[in-house]
Amino acid sequence: MTNSPLLVSYSELVQRFRQGTDTPRDLLERCLSTIESRDDELHAFACLAVARARLAADASTQRWRSGNPRSEIDGMPVGIKDIIETHDMPTGMGTPLYDGWMSRRDAASVQALRAAGAVIVGKTKTTEFAGSHPCDTRNPHAPGHTAGGSSAGSAAAVGAGMLPIALGTQVVGSILRPASFCGVVGYKPTEGGIHRGGSHDFQSHSCIGLLGATLDDVWLTARVLARMAGGDPGKHPLHLPDGTLNPVRPSTLTWLRTPGWPVASEEARQQLMNFLGRLRSAGVRIISAHEDAQVAAFESLLEASFDVCTDIVAYESRWFARNALERDAQTVSPTLAQVLARAEALTADDYAQLLERRQALRNAYDTLAASRRAPFLTLSATGAAPQGILHSGNPIFNVHASLLGVPALSLPLLSDQSMPLGVQLIGARHDDATLFSTAAFLSCLSA
Amino acid sequence: MTNSPLLVSYSELVQRFRQGTDTPRDLLERCLSTIESRDDELHAFACLAVARARLAADASTQRWRSGNPRSEIDGMPVGIKDIIETHDMPTGMGTPLYDGWMSRRDAASVQALRAAGAVIVGKTKTTEFAGSHPCDTRNPHAPGHTAGGSSAGSAAAVGAGMLPIALGTQVVGSILRPASFCGVVGYKPTEGGIHRGGSHDFQSHSCIGLLGATLDDVWLTARVLARMAGGDPGKHPLHLPDGTLNPVRPSTLTWLRTPGWPVASEEARQQLMNFLGRLRSAGVRIISAHEDAQVAAFESLLEASFDVCTDIVAYESRWFARNALERDAQTVSPTLAQVLARAEALTADDYAQLLERRQALRNAYDTLAASRRAPFLTLSATGAAPQGILHSGNPIFNVHASLLGVPALSLPLLSDQSMPLGVQLIGARHDDATLFSTAAFLSCLSA
Numbered sequence: 001m002t003n004s005p006l007l008v009s010y011s012e013l014v015q016r017f018r019q020g021t022d023t024p025r026d027l028l029e030r031c032l033s034t035i036e037s038r039d040d041e042l043h044a045f046a047c048l049a050v051a052r053a054r055l056a057a058d059a060s061t062q063r064w065r066s067g068n069p070r071s072e073i074d075g076m077p078v079g080i081k082d083i084i085e086t087h088d089m090p091t092g093m094g095t096p097l098y099d100g101w102m103s104r105r106d107a108a109s110v111q112a113l114r115a116a117g118a119v120i121v122g123k124t125k126t127t128e129f130a131g132s133h134p135c136d137t138r139n140p141h142a143p144g145h146t147a148g149g150s151s152a153g154s155a156a157a158v159g160a161g162m163l164p165i166a167l168g169t170q171v172v173g174s175i176l177r178p179a180s181f182c183g184v185v186g187y188k189p190t191e192g193g194i195h196r197g198g199s200h201d202f203q204s205h206s207c208i209g210l211l212g213a214t215l216d217d218v219w220l221t222a223r224v225l226a227r228m229a230g231g232d233p234g235k236h237p238l239h240l241p242d243g244t245l246n247p248v249r250p251s252t253l254t255w256l257r258t259p260g261w262p263v264a265s266e267e268a269r270q271q272l273m274n275f276l277g278r279l280r281s282a283g284v285r286i287i288s289a290h291e292d293a294q295v296a297a298f299e300s301l302l303e304a305s306f307d308v309c310t311d312i313v314a315y316e317s318r319w320f321a322r323n324a325l326e327r328d329a330q331t332v333s334p335t336l337a338q339v340l341a342r343a344e345a346l347t348a349d350d351y352a353q354l355l356e357r358r359q360a361l362r363n364a365y366d367t368l369a370a371s372r373r374a375p376f377l378t379l380s381a382t383g384a385a386p387q388g389i390l391h392s393g394n395p396i397f398n399v400h401a402s403l404l405g406v407p408a409l410s411l412p413l414l415s416d417q418s419m420p421l422g423v424q425l426i427g428a429r430h431d432d433a434t435l436f437s438t439a440a441f442l443s444c445l446s447a
Numbered sequence: 448m449t450n451s452p453l454l455v456s457y458s459e460l461v462q463r464f465r466q467g468t469d470t471p472r473d474l475l476e477r478c479l480s481t482i483e484s485r486d487d488e489l490h491a492f493a494c495l496a497v498a499r500a501r502l503a504a505d506a507s508t509q510r511w512r513s514g515n516p517r518s519e520i521d522g523m524p525v526g527i528k529d530i531i532e533t534h535d536m537p538t539g540m541g542t543p544l545y546d547g548w549m550s551r552r553d554a555a556s557v558q559a560l561r562a563a564g565a566v567i568v569g570k571t572k573t574t575e576f577a578g579s580h581p582c583d584t585r586n587p588h589a590p591g592h593t594a595g596g597s598s599a600g601s602a603a604a605v606g607a608g609m610l611p612i613a614l615g616t617q618v619v620g621s622i623l624r625p626a627s628f629c630g631v632v633g634y635k636p637t638e639g640g641i642h643r644g645g646s647h648d649f650q651s652h653s654c655i656g657l658l659g660a661t662l663d664d665v666w667l668t669a670r671v672l673a674r675m676a677g678g679d680p681g682k683h684p685l686h687l688p689d690g691t692l693n694p695v696r697p698s699t700l701t702w703l704r705t706p707g708w709p710v711a712s713e714e715a716r717q718q719l720m721n722f723l724g725r726l727r728s729a730g731v732r733i734i735s736a737h738e739d740a741q742v743a744a745f746e747s748l749l750e751a752s753f754d755v756c757t758d759i760v761a762y763e764s765r766w767f768a769r770n771a772l773e774r775d776a777q778t779v780s781p782t783l784a785q786v787l788a789r790a791e792a793l794t795a796d797d798y799a800q801l802l803e804r805r806q807a808l809r810n811a812y813d814t815l816a817a818s819r820r821a822p823f824l825t826l827s828a829t830g831a832a833p834q835g836i837l838h839s840g841n842p843i844f845n846v847h848a849s850l851l852g853v854p855a856l857s858l859p860l861l862s863d864q865s866m867p868l869g870v871q872l873i874g875a876r877h878d879d880a881t882l883f884s885t886a887a888f889l890s891c892l893s894a
Binding site for chain 2: 087097098101104105106108111195197198202203204205227229230232233234235236237316318319320322323326327348351352355
């Protein structure tokens with residue numbers, strides 16, 4: 001399914017660094033070589049920092065050699081979505097308005113990665129202000145297709161094997177959908193779990209997350225971010241336990257069809273049904289709205305989630321969208337102008353009601369999740385990445401975790417039209433750890 | 448007490464604009480003339496935008512003439528604290544690290560002011576990253592004394608009559624203390640009530656507020672900010688009712704001594720006692736810890752508030768303080784380096800406990816406030832602005848409203864050593880309206 005040469009997890013690479021049979025510098029050179037051969041076609045990167053990355057990789061090589069790594073991800077080559085600030089590279093935000101703009105600081109997440117010894121390779125392309133207007137990034141599995149958005153460059157870079165991992169952000173479907181399309185693991189943490197400082201992200205349920213070649217790398221990196229950057233101010237950071245990631249088989253899993261199900265492709269639905277069959281064969285009981293009235297009631301509440309999510313996001317986009325139009329309306333996409341028009345039609349009372357509806361959905365989900373003790377399972381997208389790069393695909397399977405503020409993972413375990421498709425697990429608030437251990441079980445099952 | 452030529456409230460000026468006996472352009476010229484005569488000594492401004500301000504004032508003059516003002520503060524000359532972003536002026540943050548830095552956007556608050564027709568006159572000086580290390584701003588009532596901090600330039604500009612109003616921010620005591628020292632009205636709203644986007648303000652209980660020559664101007668401007676910028680994402684904006692600000696006499700007021708009382712100057716304490724006497728004479732019953740066990744119990748809880756507040760702020764300063772040290776340690780003040788050292792000694796568990804202690808104090812305050820229906824009264828500072836400009840004064844009277852996330856006003860009604868001293872009113876969460884109407888009563892009483 002994937003042509004990534006990086007499917008060896010970092011935990012395994014680290015054994016080789018220790019033994020001296022591989023080095024962070026060699027790993028970086030393999031990444032740079034793939035970037036050289038593929039990025040002219042894929043346009044995953046907005047900017048590269050090759051010389052500084054080599055220096056950082058050499059320093060990491062020395063630390064592993066002398067037995068003093070800074071963290072479990074020391075030497076990991078990382079890409080940074082280009083709405084997240086870096087002191088040594090411009091932050092372009094996918095708009096001409098920010099061409100060459102220097103913030104003079106590292107985002108909290110980037111600062112944590114550097115402190116952990118990670119090697120910042122470059123900035124990965126984003127849609128305009130991480131919204132719906134696309135960038136020119138192409139899908140590594142079929143360059144005539146979209147990589148998804150808004151974390152397009154991060155997904156494409158990882159899917160093409162240019163990088164083992166990259167930072168992304170999500171407020172609607174900007175991590176899970178491109179992860180599904182590009183055949184990589186996507187992780188959106190519990191709201192507030194990773195410090196958003198220095199990301200273009202001043203929205204109430206947005207978050208910083210990860211796109212990675214392996215679940216293990218995503219887990220290791222998320223743990224480092226939580227430990228070294230902390231959570232958002234006033235919030236608790238993610239809690240991911242020490243030690244290795246162990247698969248845990250759940251006794252039951254709840255299948256949520258969500259409002260995406262009727263618009264998913266035939267093949268995507270069949271793939272999910274087959275996957276549920278394999279879970280049953282492995283001894284997991286699958287519960288759905290068919291036989292569980294509580295689930296059916298929650299599914300009907302979810303009907304409203306797409307509109308509530310996109311209206312909240314539109315309203316909270318007013319500040320930066322107005323700024324963009326005031327600075328230079330010629331550079332603003334019609335898509336963003338439409339989002340602002342939608343926002344300007346909402347009143348403060350409308351917004352207050354939207355927040356109340358979100359809270360009601362959160363309360364209902366938390367009650368349901370507390371009665372389950374295992375994540376919920378659904379598709380990550382309606383099917384394979386659509387053809388063309390002018391539209392980044394339908395986020396209908398992604399809005400729920402965003403709106404609810406709960407953790408979700410997309411695992412590249414299915415396919416549609418011979419292209420990747422993700423299985424999505426949605427976890428309980430603040431229980432990202434169970435989400436990961438369940439995901440590890442699903443990944444083993446599939447392997 | 449004050450030498451401000453701007454003590455005419457904007458509501459009155461607007462009558463003259465309508466009658467054609469004054470114009471926003473003339474008002475601006477009076478401000479510019481005071482800036483010219485006083486700012487060489489006081490250093491209130493980091494940057495001025497004279498030509499653009501004149502254009503904006505002329506446009507406002509036309510709007511009033513044609514009866515189409517954009518808002519009740521159309522034409523109001525405003526200063527912007529230099530940690531709040533403006534697309535057309537650098538945002539220097541009181542540190543050489545940000546000399547000449549352009550953010551390419553207006554903060555949400557600045558965007559709202561422009562949309563309301565306000566005239567942005569310049570950026571006002573701030574201490575380093577709005578922390579404790581001072582800038583060179585001097586007190587307009589005694590230039591050998593500090594103007595306070597961190598909103599030093601905003602307080603000095605308003606206190607000297609250079610501007611009727613300016614934006615400030617507070618996370619410890621950065622609005623209320625300089626307001627007290629410079630003899631102006633200071634307002635710190637309920638947490639989340641004014642959108643902080645584009646302010647160097649990524650801390651959990653920080654806020655954007657105002658320093659103004661008159662209570663009425665502060666109230667008008669706060670209402671415009673809430674209406675046009677909204678609150679923080681996910682929060683409700685301030686609610687201040689339409690119409691004019693009417694004084695309301697409370698039947699009782701609760702006097703909180705707070706941990707500041709024992710270190711306040713003799714004269715400051717005597718002034719407050721005299722003021723309480725005038726309130727009693729006006730028919731207001733004064734309650735204190737002496738005769739009210741609930742108040743006494745809350746006062747003892749407040750003993751911890753200074754340390755809890757400053758530890759939370761230190762911990763949440765890690766991101767930007769680390770950035771500053773990583774970029775150029777030579778430019779970082781020993782004060783900020785100490786804050787970071789204090790922060791680095793705190794663990795994530797320590798921080799979680801601090802947040803719990805803050806929440807417990809908030810719950811106790813909300814319970815007490817709900818039983819009172821009127822604001823609490825105390826001093827705004829331990830006394831007059833101290834001599835010298837190397838220390839911005841003691842925030843011990845200001846931490847409570849910050850930590851509790853509740854609204855507070857400092858009113859320039861007292862004096863110490865023939866310099867200004869503020870009376871502080873602290874209100875109930877989300878009831879900024881009652882805070883203002885009570886403050887209006889206190890101001891009438893004093894006049």
